[in-house]
Amino acid sequence: MKAAPVAALAPAAALGGCAGVQSALDPAGPQAAAIDRIGWIMMGGGAAIFVLVLALTAWAILAPEARRGWLGKPEIVTWGGIAFPAVTLAALLLYGLALAADIVRAPGAQPLRIEVIGERWWWRVHYLADDGGAAVVSANEIRVPVGRPVEFILKSPNVIHSFWAPALGGKLDMIPGRENRVVLEADRPGIFRGQCAEFCGEQHALMAFAIVALELEDFDRWLTAEREPAASPESAEALRGREVFAAFGCGACHAVAGTDAAGIVGPDLTHVGSRLTLGAGTLSNNPRNMIRWIAESQAVKPDNLMPAYAMLGADDRAALAAYMESLR
Ligand code: CUA
Numbered sequence: 001m002k003a004a005p006v007a008a009l010a011p012a013a014a015l016g017g018c019a020g021v022q023s024a025l026d027p028a029g030p031q032a033a034a035i036d037r038i039g040w041i042m043m044g045g046g047a048a049i050f051v052l053v054l055a056l057t058a059w060a061i062l063a064p065e066a067r068r069g070w071l072g073k074p075e076i077v078t079w080g081g082i083a084f085p086a087v088t089l090a091a092l093l094l095y096g097l098a099l100a101a102d103i104v105r106a107p108g109a110q111p112l113r114i115e116v117i118g119e120r121w122w123w124r125v126h127y128l129a130d131d132g133g134a135a136v137v138s139a140n141e142i143r144v145p146v147g148r149p150v151e152f153i154l155k156s157p158n159v160i161h162s163f164w165a166p167a168l169g170g171k172l173d174m175i176p177g178r179e180n181r182v183v184l185e186a187d188r189p190g191i192f193r194g195q196c197a198e199f200c201g202e203q204h205a206l207m208a209f210a211i212v213a214l215e216l217e218d219f220d221r222w223l224t225a226e227r228e229p230a231a232s233p234e235s236a237e238a239l240r241g242r243e244v245f246a247a248f249g250c251g252a253c254h255a256v257a258g259t260d261a262a263g264i265v266g267p268d269l270t271h272v273g274s275r276l277t278l279g280a281g282t283l284s285n286n287p288r289n290m291i292r293w294i295a296e297s298q299a300v301k302p303d304n305l306m307p308a309y310a311m312l313g314a315d316d317r318a319a320l321a322a323y324m325e326s327l328r
Contacts (some may be wrong), residue, residue, distance in 0.1 A: 004322055006050050008207055011130065014180065020193060021167065021190070021245065022165075022166055022167065022192070022193040022194070022195065023166055023167055024036060024039070024166035024167070025039075026167055026188055027168075027169075027239075028167045028168055028187060028188055028190060028192060028213070029167075029168045029169060029184060029185045029186045029187050030185055030187065031103050031168065031169030031184055031185060032111050032166070032167055032168050032182065032184075033100075033170040034099055034102070034103065034169075035103075035169055035223050038095065038096060038099055038308070041092075041095075045092075047090070047127060049088075051099065055260065056071060056080075059071060060072070060174075061275070063219075065296075075248070083217065102251060103141055103169060103182065103183060104181055104183065105183065105324060110147060111149060111150065111151045112127075112144070112145065112149075112150045112151070113122055113127075113128040113150070113151045113153060114141065114142060114144075114151070114152055114153070115125065115128060115129055115152075115153040115154075116149055116152055116153070116154055116174070117154075117155045117156065117174070118155070118156040118159075118161030118174040118196065118200070118207075119157075119158070119188075120158055120164070120200075120201065120203075120207060120304065120305055121196070121200065121201060121203040121204065121207040121209065121301070121304060122139060122140055122211045122267060122279070122280035122304075123139060123142075123207075123280060124137075124139055124267070125138040125140070125142055126138075126228075126302060127223065128153075132244065134184065134270075136223060136226045136227055137255070137268040137270070138226065138268060138271070138275075139267030139280075140151075140209050140210070140267065140275065140277065140280045140281065141176065141209060141266045141275045141277070141280040142209060142210070142211045142212070143211075143212045143213075143214055143219060143222055143223075144185075144186055144211060144212070144213050144214070144219070145213070145214060145215070145216045145219035146182075146186050146188060146189050146213050146215055146216065146219075147185070147186075147187065147216065148185065148216065149150075149183050149184070149185040150183065150184055150185065150218060151181060151182075151183050152172075152181065152182050152183070152184060153179055153180075153181055154173075154174040154179070154180040154181070154182065155173055155174055155178075156174035156176050157180055158176065158200075159176070159200045159201065159202065159209070160173055160174065160175050160176070160198050161173070161174040161196050161198055161200045162183070162196055162197035162198035163192055163194065163196075163197075163222060164195055164196070164197040165184070165192050165194035165195075165211050167192040167196075168184045168185075168186060168192055168194075168211060169182070169184050170184065170194075170197075171197050171250055173198055184211075184232065186211070188213065189213050189214060189215055190212075190213055190264035191210055191211070191212050191276070192210070192211045192284065193208060193209075193210055193211075193212075193281070194208065194210070194211055194213075195208050195209075195281075196208070196211045200287065201303075202302065202303055203301050203302070203303060203304055206281065206282045207280050207281075208277075208280055208281025208282075209280060209281060210276050210277065210281065212276075217306070225271075226271060227259040228257075229258025229259075229270065229324065230256045230257055230258045230259060230269075230270045230271070230327050231250045231281060231300065231327070233322075233323055233326040234326070235322060235326070237283075237318065237319050237322040237323075238319070238322040238323045238325075238326040239323075240319040240323075241319035241320045241321070241322045241326075242259075242322025242323045243263065243319075243322070244312070244316045244319050244320045244323070245259070245320060246259075246261075247322055248309065248312070248319075248320075250263075251263055252265070253265040253266040253305075253306070254266045254268065254269045255268045255269065255270065256268075256269050256270050256327065257270040258270070265305065266306060267301070269324065269327060270327060271327055271328060272285075272324055272327050273285075273324060273325040273327040273328040274327075274328040275328055278290060278293045278303050279293055279297070279300060279304070282300060282301055283300065285325075286325075287318075287321050287322065287325050290320075290321035290324050290325060291317045291318060291320075294308075294309050294312065294320055294321060294324075295308060295309055295310050295312060295317055296308055296310070297309075
């Protein structure tokens with residue numbers, strides 16, 4: 001492509017980044033809207049000051065000396081170079097600090113609390129059981145109710161990750177030995193993409209997640225279903241897949257509630273069939289990609305902790321994938 005057509009595409013590409021599932025410029029909740037607002041205030045203020053400085057500079061250079069007025073005096077440095085930036089930056093700092101305090105403040109009575117733990121390279125998700133029900137374990141996908149603030153408790157057992165779903169707010173680092181908290185709220189249903197925002201190793205770029213905002217009753221229904229143990233597979237192929245799962249020791253790393261599989265190294269698979277993606281946002285979740293992930297996980301996402309099960313025959317792979325997809 002020549003330079004001109006590429007340049008012509010640039011504005012379209014830039015605007016394309018303003019909408020969509022992972023854009024801070026398309027806020028889907030009050031925290032994200034507040035961050036969006038301060039972003040535009042800084043952008044607008046910065047642009048106005050930039051234009052003002054350019055105009056004054058042009059005036060100082062081009063105007064006849066007699067007409068430069070106070071621009072030629074040393075006071076311009078005191079007022080324009082010290083007083084003005086000090087006042088503007090102090091005001092911005094106070095506004096920003098107040099906003100930050102607002103965003104991390106815990107919501108009122110009985111908040112929904114979700115613990116998210118940065119793993120290598122995926123997200124362990126615990127819905128904490130404040131409502132008296134059992135805690136729910138999931139991975140790489142976080143469902144939240146619309147219109148209810150959710151307190152996220154962010155942790156890491158290994159290196160620093162950063163939890164960021166731009167359309168909802170954030171971002172906040174997950175630091176080993178610390179517990180960071182952020183409150184996010186979705187004001188409309190939808191799927192919002194999040195991404196690890198701190199380099200955490202070679203597959204950092206493939207460490208994504210989805211926040212799925214559901215209407216309150218849909219969320220309650222989903223959470224109740226999510227507490228149930230895994231459904232027993234119905235098809236003969238999926239039943240055989242369950243045997244393959246046991247025979248190849250998958251349960252040493254993965255848990256499937258209601259079965260002997262209770263591993264905690266990798267993601268909980270009790271309801272893996274209902275998730276949108278595999279490998280933390282790496283592949284969309286369908287039987288073909290499930291087979292690919294099982295057999296070639298080290299090619300798809302090198303150095304992740306799951307070995308590639310290339311030794312499985314085609315029938316075993318398909319059966320195992322059928323079992324996984326049946327876990328809804
Ligand atoms: Cu986790 Cu970058």
